Amino acid sequence: MWIQSLFSYFKQAVFTLLGISFIMFSLTMLSTDDLAKQLITGSEDIIVSQEQIDAVKKELGLDRPFLVQYGSWLFHAVQGDFGFSYMAKKPVIDKILECLPATLFLSAVSLSMMLVIAVPLGILSAFKSNRFYDYLIRSISFLGISIPGFWVGLMLLWFFGLRLGWFPVVSSTVRLDTVILPALTLAVNMSAKYTRQVRSAVLEELGQDYVIGAKARGMSNFYILWKEVLPNALLPLLTIFALSAGSLLGGAAVAEIVFGWPGLGKLAVNAIEYRDFQLLQGVVIWIASIYMLINICVDLSYSHLDPRLKKKEHSHG
Amino acid sequence: MKKWMKTCISALLIGTASLALYGCGSDSQKSGAAPETLRIGVTNFADSLEPTDNYFAWVVMRYGLGECLVKFDQEMNPVPWLASSWSIGKDQLTWTFQINDRAVFSNGNKVTADAVKSSIERVFEKSDRARTFFDYTEMKADGQTLIIKTDKPVPGLPGMLADPLFIIIDTTVTDRDYQSMGPICTGPYMVKSFSKAKAEMEANPNYWDGTVPFKKVEIPSIDDPNTRAMALQSGEVDMAVNISPGDLKLFTDSSRYRISEIASLRTVLARINMSPGHPLQDPKVRAALISSTDRKTYCENLLQNTFITGKAPVPPSLNYGFDQLTDPNNYNPDRARQLLSEAGWIDTDGDGYVDKDGKPLEVNFVYYSSRAELPLFAEATQADAKKAGIKVNLKNVDYNILDSMAKKGDYDLCISNIITANTGDPAVYLNWYWKTNSSGSNPQNGSGFSSTAFDTLSDRLSQEFDPALRRQYMIDMQQIILNEGAGLFFGYPKTNMVSSTSITGAEILPADYYWLTKDIRPAKS
Numbered sequence: 001m002w003i004q005s006l007f008s009y010f011k012q013a014v015f016t017l018l019g020i021s022f023i024m025f026s027l028t029m030l031s032t033d034d035l036a037k038q039l040i041t042g043s044e045d046i047i048v049s050q051e052q053i054d055a056v057k058k059e060l061g062l063d064r065p066f067l068v069q070y071g072s073w074l075f076h077a078v079q080g081d082f083g084f085s086y087m088a089k090k091p092v093i094d095k096i097l098e099c100l101p102a103t104l105f106l107s108a109v110s111l112s113m114m115l116v117i118a119v120p121l122g123i124l125s126a127f128k129s130n131r132f133y134d135y136l137i138r139s140i141s142f143l144g145i146s147i148p149g150f151w152v153g154l155m156l157l158w159f160f161g162l163r164l165g166w167f168p169v170v171s172s173t174v175r176l177d178t179v180i181l182p183a184l185t186l187a188v189n190m191s192a193k194y195t196r197q198v199r200s201a202v203l204e205e206l207g208q209d210y211v212i213g214a215k216a217r218g219m220s221n222f223y224i225l226w227k228e229v230l231p232n233a234l235l236p237l238l239t240i241f242a243l244s245a246g247s248l249l250g251g252a253a254v255a256e257i258v259f260g261w262p263g264l265g266k267l268a269v270n271a272i273e274y275r276d277f278q279l280l281q282g283v284v285i286w287i288a289s290i291y292m293l294i295n296i297c298v299d300l301s302y303s304h305l306d307p308r309l310k311k312k313e314h315s316h317g
Numbered sequence: 318m319k320k321w322m323k324t325c326i327s328a329l330l331i332g333t334a335s336l337a338l339y340g341c342g343s344d345s346q347k348s349g350a351a352p353e354t355l356r357i358g359v360t361n362f363a364d365s366l367e368p369t370d371n372y373f374a375w376v377v378m379r380y381g382l383g384e385c386l387v388k389f390d391q392e393m394n395p396v397p398w399l400a401s402s403w404s405i406g407k408d409q410l411t412w413t414f415q416i417n418d419r420a421v422f423s424n425g426n427k428v429t430a431d432a433v434k435s436s437i438e439r440v441f442e443k444s445d446r447a448r449t450f451f452d453y454t455e456m457k458a459d460g461q462t463l464i465i466k467t468d469k470p471v472p473g474l475p476g477m478l479a480d481p482l483f484i485i486i487d488t489t490v491t492d493r494d495y496q497s498m499g500p501i502c503t504g505p506y507m508v509k510s511f512s513k514a515k516a517e518m519e520a521n522p523n524y525w526d527g528t529v530p531f532k533k534v535e536i537p538s539i540d541d542p543n544t545r546a547m548a549l550q551s552g553e554v555d556m557a558v559n560i561s562p563g564d565l566k567l568f569t570d571s572s573r574y575r576i577s578e579i580a581s582l583r584t585v586l587a588r589i590n591m592s593p594g595h596p597l598q599d600p601k602v603r604a605a606l607i608s609s610t611d612r613k614t615y616c617e618n619l620l621q622n623t624f625i626t627g628k629a630p631v632p633p634s635l636n637y638g639f640d641q642l643t644d645p646n647n648y649n650p651d652r653a654r655q656l657l658s659e660a661g662w663i664d665t666d667g668d669g670y671v672d673k674d675g676k677p678l679e680v681n682f683v684y685y686s687s688r689a690e691l692p693l694f695a696e697a698t699q700a701d702a703k704k705a706g707i708k709v710n711l712k713n714v715d716y717n718i719l720d721s722m723a724k725k726g727d728y729d730l731c732i733s734n735i736i737t738a739n740t741g742d743p744a745v746y747l748n749w750y751w752k753t754n755s756s757g758s759n760p761q762n763g764s765g766f767s768s769t770a771f772d773t774l775s776d777r778l779s780q781e782f783d784p785a786l787r788r789q790y791m792i793d794m795q796q797i798i799l800n801e802g803a804g805l806f807f808g809y810p811k812t813n814m815v816s817s818t819s820i821t822g823a824e825i826l827p828a829d830y831y832w833l834t835k836d837i838r839p840a841k842s
Contacts, residue, residue: 055445088364088513089371089496095364098512154543162551169548170358172514172537260539262514270362 009296013289020288021077021281025070028277036062060086073281082285083278087271092282095267102174103263106186106256107248109179113187114194114244121191122198123225129203137195144192153185153258171259182259186252190244197240201233208232235306242298249294250287353532355820357833358545358557361538364513366499369443374481380516380536381506381833382499383484386414386433387475389828392636393582393741394784395475399428399485399503400463405782409470414463422487423507423521430458435488437465437478450477450740472782476741481830505529505835514538518833530838549574549815556816556823558832562623568815577825578813580625580634582738585694587682587730587805588723588750592765596680597729602707603802605656606680606730607646609705615697616808620690624808629795630750631743632809634827638792644799653705664706671706679708682730683723685716691732694807698730726763730805739828742787747794748775751803766803 036056057063061072073083082092090098125137160181161169171178205211206229214224253265264283271280361376368374368383377383386400397403401417420428434456441447451474455466467474477483486500493500499508503525506518516536520529537554539545542561549557550567560568568574589597589606597603616624625633633639657663662671662678670677680702684695692713699709709730714722723731737746749761752775753768771794778790798804814832816823822836 052445052449085364087371089367089373090364157544157547162547165551169544169551169553170537170539172539258541258544260514260537260541260544262512266540274362 005300006296009299013292013296016292017285017288018074021074021285022070024281024284025073025277026066028280029066029069036060056086073278077285082282085271085276085279085282087274087276087279092279095279096264096282096286099262099264099267102261103249103265105174106179106183106252106261106263107245110183110186110190110248110252111241111245113183114190115241117187117191118194119198122195123202125195125199126202126206127221129199129206134199137199141192141195144188144195147189149185149189149252149254150258152188153182153255156181156185157258171261174262178259178261182252182255182261185255185258186248194237194240194244197237198233201236202229205229205232231305235302238298238301238305242294246291246294249290353839355531355534355556355833355837356554357534357536358539358548358554359536359832360540360545360559361513361516361536365496366508366511367495368482368484368486368500369440372481374484375830377484377499377502378481378504378830379832380508380518381534381835382504382508382518383481383486383502384504385479385481385483385485386416387479388831389476389479389741389826391579391826393476393634393738393827394636395479395741398479399433400478403475409780409782410467412465412467412474414465416461416463417525418461420503420525421523422501422503423523424487424490424501425523426487426489426501428485428503428525430461430463432487432489433463433485434458436485437483439486439488440483444482446482450480450482470780470782472779472787473740473742473744479828480740506534506833509533524835527835529835534833536833549817552817555820556814556837558814558825560813560815562621562811565813565815571818573818575816575818575823576813577816577823578811579825579827580632580809581812581829582632582634582736582827583734583810584630584632584737585624585627585690585732585734585807585810586630587694587698587732587807588728588764589766589802589804590726590729590731590764591803592726595729595765596678598765599660600802601656601660602662602678604646605653605660605705606702606707607802607805608649608656609653609701609707610698610805610807611648611701612807613648615694619693619697620808622811624690624810627806627808628799629806630747630798630804631737631791631795634809635738635743637743637788637795642792642795642799646799646802650701650704657706662706669703669706670708677708678706679710680729681712682709682732683712683714683719683728684732685719686713687716688734690810691734695732698805724760724763726765732807734810743791744778744787747791747798751794751798764803766801768797768801768803771797 036053061069076083080093082096084090085092085095088095121137121141125134128134157169160166167181168178171182210228211224214228250264252263253269255261256263256266257269264286268280268283270276271283359379363371363373363376365373366377366382368377374383378385384398386398387395387403388398390396397417399417399420400414403412403414405412414430414433416428416430416433422428422432426432437456451467451471453465454468455464457464465474471477484502486502490501497511499511505521505524505526506529507521509517509519511517515538518534518536520532537548539548539557542559542564545557546560546564546567548554549560565576568576589603591598591603597606613626616622616626628644629639629642631637631639657671657678661673663673664671666672668677672678682695682698684691686692695711699711702709719731719733722728723733735746737743749759750764751766751768751771752759752762753766753772754760754762774790774794774797778787778794781787781790812825812829814823814825819840820837821840822834822838824836
């Protein structure tokens with residue numbers, strides 16, 4: 001049964017990736033009236049001769065029919081060769097792998113920060129529902145959702161980097177002290193959303209009969225929270241957490257650019273800027289794959305976390 | 318309940334405090350760092366230090382690693398660098414370069430004419446771009462003398478060899494990873510480690526041209542201009558290249574910072590299509606449109622003095638007669654209206670726009686927005702032209718699409734921000750945009766502009782070696798463009814380098830590849 005589900009997820013993933021890669025390839029080629037020139041000059045407006053442009057087109061196979069180009073790309077991609085980045089003069093896969101550790105590190109730290117901030121605040125907000133602390137936390141989370149990420153980043157830089165001097169302003173080297181501010185920037189916005197989700201999930205569980213029963217039996221709030229409420233509230237929270245993780249692993253472009261963090265988000269923006277379509281294609285496939293992988297993991301974990309779902313699957317099966 | 322709340326709050330506080338303490342205790346690279354280390358905040362586009370790939374050679378030079386035979390001075394005149402002198406033979410095809418006898422590579426090998434020859438040959442072998450500068454029929458090395466023969470006269474060859482593509486490297490070293498360590502060059506610094514995000518350089522112990530002031534140089538790439546400014550304010554970097562105009566006022570305290578600012582080699586201009594059937598074919602309408610634009614206000618107010626007001630095709634950073642050129646179409650809205658009236662364009666229906674034979678005067682202005690100033694110039698032109706009665710329709714397109722539209726002549730006005738002289742003189746730029754395009758002979762000129770006088774000067778220029786005469790030809794060519802109203806020159810962007818007063822010698826030059834030089838030194842040394 002478990003293997004059947006996995007196989008079904010795998011089939012879906014393959015078709016989705018094929019669709020994404022085709023759409024991506026078409027869009028890239030549609031917007032490239034003179035892709036070769038951009039590849040030569042990057043963001044510089046330098047006069048380029050037609051001969052140079054033709055040479056690059058030939059070198060990259062841009063003079064071939066669209067479907068031939070896509071087919072060729074796909075043939076190599078399934079063998080793990082995502083092409084050559086013209087911007088970096090390196091294989092695409094090498095460039096992605098170069099940026100991946102920084103992205104994984106930033107994602108892990110910011111997700112941890114998000115949990116440390118959002119879970120206690122969400123629970124507190126639920127327990128103090130419609131009282132001062134709840135209003136305060138909800139207002140702050142509303143603010144956190146509304147403020148754009150780049151502004152939060154710049155303010156954190158200004159305050160903690162420039163005024164207090166606690167953290168370095170430049171985060172171009174991947175270290176524990178350089179990751180804190182970019183991770184916090186991402187965590188602020190995610191925590192704001194997550195706090196509200198934690199609050200509503202916990203609040204819903206607190207109104208259930210089993211909680212009232214537990215209270216009547218004289219159990220402590222701490223016991224009810226950890227042993228009864230949180231396990232039941234975990235399922236909806238897991239989905240949001242997985243989506244956040246997926247989005248972070250695809251790169252957090254704004255924070256990465258503000259802090260100079262060498263991750264996948266910045267790489268994707270550079271690839272767009274330089275019209276490095278093979279690199280862009282590789283990054284998009286990575287993002288799509290990681291999203292799907294995380295979703296599959298979450299779906300599979302549902303039945304493990306909630307035995308009722310497993311039972312339902314069995315009865316349908 | 319209260320107990321677990323207290324536990325959570327305490328954990329949060331302890332966590333935050335630990336992070337803060339960690340930050341304080343870490344190597345945050347403040348200004349108190351060892352004085353033998355220089356830190357520079359830049360933006361870096363290169364993933365590799367192989368000089369023949371893309372424009373990566375610019376970074377090899379910017380980071381103080383590579384040097385050429387020739388360099389440009391503050392007015393973009395070619396001056397000796399690894400070559401101590403050069404001359405052209407009577408046949409106007411044979412160039413002789415004398416290589417500086419003192420020059421050595423960072424590995425201690427002498428820079429001989431043979432080494433230079435082999436380095437230039439490697440560039441031609443590996444880069445398609447080399448032949449767009451010049452082509453040679455023969456190259457000979459004898460001791461410190463290098464002879465380059467070309468198949469046709471190339472008056473600007475020394476300037477072309479100043480392009481970073483022609484950085485001189487030791488080709489005898491073959492077991493080196495050029496991508497991550499760069500080639501063996503002759504500059505004051507060598508690569509210790511390199512990635513796109515950060516480079517670490519160390520002093521070249523064999524530097525041939527004086528002492529190297531810093532033992533170590535760290536160059537983080539900081540793409541966001543606000544962050545770059547904050548890094549300089551916090552002391553994490555000692556100098557930064559291209560601080561955004563809005564942030565420059567943070568560095569006006571001359572006891573702490575020094576700003577070096579100049580007009581760059583760039584011109585922001587709108588090409589004007591004067592082909593038959595286009596409204597700007599009429600010289601009076603062209604003159605009216607140019608006269609209606611208040612370019613001084615655009616540059617000084619709208620763009621907060623980050624641009625020098627435009628007048629001529631070539632910016633004032635180059636010594637090509639900017640001050641002596643006269644623009645017959647200076648800002649004068651009354652004259653603009655008068656010219657339109659003389660050309661038969663009058664507002665008969667009272668809608669604010671002039672018309673003739675029942676048709677309003679409409680002009681299509683094509684622009685791209687990846688450079689922030691271009692939409693502003695376009696919108697300002699639209700507003701000013703409206704005051705004169707000309708309707709300007711703005712069309713925002715991708716840069717690549719704009720380029721092909723420009724070649725096809727699918728515009729009335731087409732804006733660009735262009736480097737005018739990356740080989741030292743603006744001959745290529747003037748020819749490509751304004752030399753007659755006869756049956757595709759000059760595809761970059763899609764404007765329909767054709768002037769016999771201009772073409773004659775251009776032909777003379779291609780054969781002329783005398784710098785004074787070449788300069789005069791290019792001044793005359795510019796004056797023809799101005800008289801014909803064959804371009805709307807908005808302005809010239811400024812470029813800057815801001816440094817802490819703890820160092821000296823950080824000077825920005827018009828050529829955008831002399832950043833880390835031997836002249837940048839600690840202030841107290």
